[in-house]
Amino acid sequence: MSRPMRVAVVGAGPAGIYASDILMKSGKDVEIDLFERMPAPFGLIRYGVAPDHPRIKGIVNSLHRVLDSDNLRLLGNIEIGKDIKVDELREFYDAIIFSTGATADRDLSIPGIELKGSHGAAEFVGFYDGNPDFQRDWDLSAESVAVIGVGNVGLDVARILAKTADELHVTEIPDNVFSGLGKNAASEVHVFGRRGPAQAKFTPLELKELDHSPTIEVIVDPEDIDYDAASEQARRDSKSVDLVCQTLEGYAMREPKGAPHKLYIHFFESPVEILGEDGKVRAIKTERMQLDGNGGVTGTGKFTEWPVQSVYRAVGYRSDAMPDVPFDDARAVIRNDGGHVIDESGEIVPGLYATGWIKRGPVGLIGNTKSDAKETTDMLLADFEAGRLEQPSSPSPEAIIELLKEREIAYTTWDGWYQLDAAEKALGEAEGRERKKIVEWDEMVEHAKHQA
Structure with a gap:
């Protein structure tokens, strides 16, 4: 040719x-x-x-x-x-x-996912990244927020919700995003993962950077730091997994630093339903899970309702x-x-x-x-x-x-x-x-x- x-x-x-x-x-x-x-x-x-x-x-x-x-x-x-x-x-x-x-959100089939205040993470990412395909305004009136998913997108969403607009103004965000984030009422952000620290999909640097903001207090319950034989093996096999676990252990053991916005990372909590009132999100219901010895989890039958006014599912793109x-x-x-x-x-x-x-x-x-x-x-x-x-x-x-x-x-x-x-x-x-x-x-x- x-x-x-x-x-x-x-x-x-x-x-x-x-x-x-x-x-x-x-x-x-x-x-x-x-x-x-x-x-x-x-x-x-x-x-x-x-x-x-x-x-x-x-x-x-x-x-x-x-x-x-x-x-x-x-x-x-x-x-x-x-x-x-x-x-x-x-x-x-x-x-x-x-x-x-x-660029689309994967579905999450749990009751209440259609309620007002329930969002796909990709929608919110599209908003704060100024993607012209997505809406220009965002309701940020929720004081308590849930993020479903323990990957980097979930961390990004949680961090943006927990930071102040002034902290983000030094970045490339457009005016509509700065204005919207300036009205953000969130003082508590709860990130939920159904398995344990060794199964989280965070990268170590992303997880560490979460704590760099002076306005964010990262909180991990010491009860959530748990490993079975498969989890311990995953730590030995991967330096990245081990670093993530070390960072989470550090968050769980340290003294509070007194930052105004609380960002909780919950493990072994599997979202089973989003509860509503008048068509709007009022809480998320989770089932407590436990490790099965092989890195998987089984349900315990213990349920908790967490009062939140909005939910973001960060369970993957489609x-x-x-x-x-x-x-x-x-x-x-x-x-x-x-x-x-x-x-x-x-x-x-x-x-x-x-x-x-x-x-x-x-x-x-x-x-x-x-x-x-x-x-x-x-x-x-x-x-x-x-x-x-x-x-x-x-x-x-x-x-x-x-x-x-x-x-x-x-x-x-x-x-x-x-x-x-x-x-x-x-x-x-x-x-x-x-x-x-x-x-x-x-x-x-x-x-x-x-x-x-």
Whole structure:
């Protein structure tokens, strides 16, 4: 083939960018168009990481270097499946990689989950991260709040609820978020996990950082520090698990520091019902659990009602289906064999691939995303070498641009991102901070769209 291999990557978060980077470093002559539904790139790094985590947002710097490549073109504000059908996209590319991630909340089937004041954590993350897909206002009148789930998202939600608006004003939060958090009445936040400290999904640094705020008192009941044989083995097998347990033990044993906002981390409490009054949350009911010797838990039959006025479920993200792409509804992932998209009968769909959370579900950290992208791109490159990729009918890089112009799609670009980036930094500089995020979709497009 005398022309470069043309690849479309759908989703400009870390998964899509890492896959693009690996392809460009493969030694093959390749050109990549990175499609993104949002006007701006970076996915959950921009819209899923709490604003008071600049260390994690530093990942953007490495992603920037990839997107600066001459062989990579960002095309944003384009929804594949709506603006351009998947079958249409195949006319322009040798291969398509789906890396659309997961932004919806997983369901939690307990009575009362539908009550007013019961929220998915992803909804709240979307609010405080200024995601234009989510609402601008948030009811923060609850004085006592429950967070279900002992992972990093649950910690983020709990920490944001327990901090003051002034503490967060130094970050990139937009004005509507600062105003909303300024009305936050929460003085108690209760985080619930059904198993023990050794089974918590926190990362050690996230858990330690929880205590850095002078306004937050982290409280762990010494009765909740319990391990069975499997838990002790998990500590020996994983330094990370052991560090989490050590930190929790420290919280349980120390003297109170007298901070005004109390953040309780409860283990062995399994939420069984959200109780309501007049259609609103009034309490959460949990069953006390006990370790079974194998790292699992069994119920004790002892129930507790905790008076709270709102509940956030942080039990995981869920991916949405892509139109015209085989999807496993039970697992909420694109059907795949580890990289290739497959149909319901298990047959490979030529030229279609998946990577990241849309491929394996919302688990793992950045390192997992990189190895995941390697697995997928290895399959793609093997198919290319073996001549298994179908030739597109319109492989010219300009052909897709002509289609976008024909359909009058106001697409955004990488040069446009630099303009949006500069605008956000200018807004922040005026208030003595690094950046203030622009939250309105149309305003983002206006800054970042392709200039004819």
